[in-house]
Amino acid sequence: MTDQPDRASPPDAEPTRSGAPWRLSVAPMMDWTDRHCRYFHRLLSPHARLYTEMVTSAALAHGDPARLLRHSAFEQPVALQLGGSDPAELAAAARLGEAAGYVEINLNVGCPSDRVQSGRFGACLMREPALVADCVVAMRAAVAIPVTVKCRIGVDEQDDYHDLQQFTERMVGAGVETLIVHARKAWLKGLSPKENREVPPLNYRRVYQLKQDFPQLCIVINGGITSEEAVEEHLRHVDGVMLGRAAYHDPYVLARVEHRLYGEPLPERDAVIERLLPYIEAELAAGTALKHITRHLLGLYQGLPGARGFRRVLSERAHRNDAGVEVIRAALEQRHAPAAAA
Structure with missing residues (x-):
């Protein structure tokens, strides 16, 4: 399922801190971060951790895993994002991802679209932390690579820091060591997925607080981050920064961040x-x-x-x-x- 590389794969980030592999990453984005996009992004960023578009566990169970999981070794390190809520089905999907060569399995607990909600996965799962924990436990038992979770800071009226804190406690109890947090809550009714990326206000301080309360946890922040200066500022408070739409609409920002964080020369x-x-x-x-x-x-x-x-x-x-x-x-x-x- 992995194409042969046409040159040596780039190195993982140097282990300068516990969250080094997640220090810089590019968000999974539906219809955008396909294998062609990731190959292009890797040319701009030797260190960034790249993520697939979300692939549902049901699609892998009933579809064509070879096609859905295809990628080039040149993209590495690259993680597979899964969507689903059935622990056994997710465990089987995680095994397929590991066998295909992905270095991480990420569970989507942040997407607010109606289609995702109807399948009982994405952001609506923040209301069911026990189920998410069961999914994580099943996937961790199935694979040796890291299993991570990407979530929001809240959902609908569930918008108190205590709720996020309890959700995180459940994830830690399930064995999660890296939590990626989009610093906006999700409105499951009344806002489109696009509006959910723009309308709910950003609350970076809530993510910073999470790092203070769970110092053992690698916390990666996501949402509204557009510049190398912003990346550096966030890294004063958390372990990693995930760039989303900025990396797609202005991909050269990846080269500028690489230059600032790792000293990589700016490519023409x-x-x-x-x-x-x-x-x-x-x-x-x-x-x-x-x-x-x-x-x-x-x-x-x-x-x-x-x-x-x-x-x-x-x-x-x-x-x-x-x-x-x-x-x-x-x-x-x-x-x-x-x-x-x-």
């Missing part, structure tokens, strides 16, 4: 594209449509002259059935001719 954006071209050519030869890869590149030149022309060429030409790497090169040419792109 054009050079990143050139390094991606062999991967694109191999995927095209295997039958992948160019548009499935280029959609992840649109924000690379965010804020720079020529960015609009670069996006326009990719948006207009990559969807064609015969589109190849010449479309990428044309987009780069347009990027360097900003006057013509206006």
Whole structure:
């Protein structure tokens, strides 16, 4: 299920603190963080822990695990996020993930969409901490790799720190050693998933308090973090920072964070594209449509002259059935001719 790497895989983060492997990560994002996106992000960030889109345990039980779990070894370290609420089914899914080569199994207890709620998983599970604990125990018994949980700070009227504290106690009791916390509560009724990422106010201090109350726990903070300066500030209070939409819409932020945290040299954006071209050519030869890869590149030149022309060429030409790497090169040419792109 794991493709062969075309070069050496990047190293894990150096163990400078207990939460080092989770010091920097990119959030699991539905319809965004597929294997093409992760390959691209790895070119920008040698150290970040990458996450799959959420895969349901039911899909793995009744679908095609080889297709659902496919990834390149170059993406490592990469974690599999699972959605579900049946302990036995999740345990079986975790075993498949470990066998496929993922370094972590993450349980989604934060997604607020109606579809997820109807399947009794995601953020609605914060109301059932005993069930979540049972799921964690079953998965930990099934695999040797870490089992982590990603949650919100609250859900609906359950919005008191004491509730989050009790939920965390349950997770610790189940053996969780790393908790990823989106610093917003979720409204299960009345807000769309998009609104749930924007409307409920951020409460970083509540996550900081969680770290103070559970010092043995690796706490990773997520939500509204957009810059390398913000990453550094959060790392004064918690063990790790997970970037979400910022890493997708402005992917070069990953390179800037790498430079700030690890001293990695800032790569030229054009050079990143050139390094991606062999991967694109191999995927095209295997039958992948160019548009499935280029959609992840649109924000690379965010804020720079020529960015609009670069996006326009990719948006207009990559969807064609015969589109190849010449479309990428044309987009780069347009990027360097900003006057013509206006």
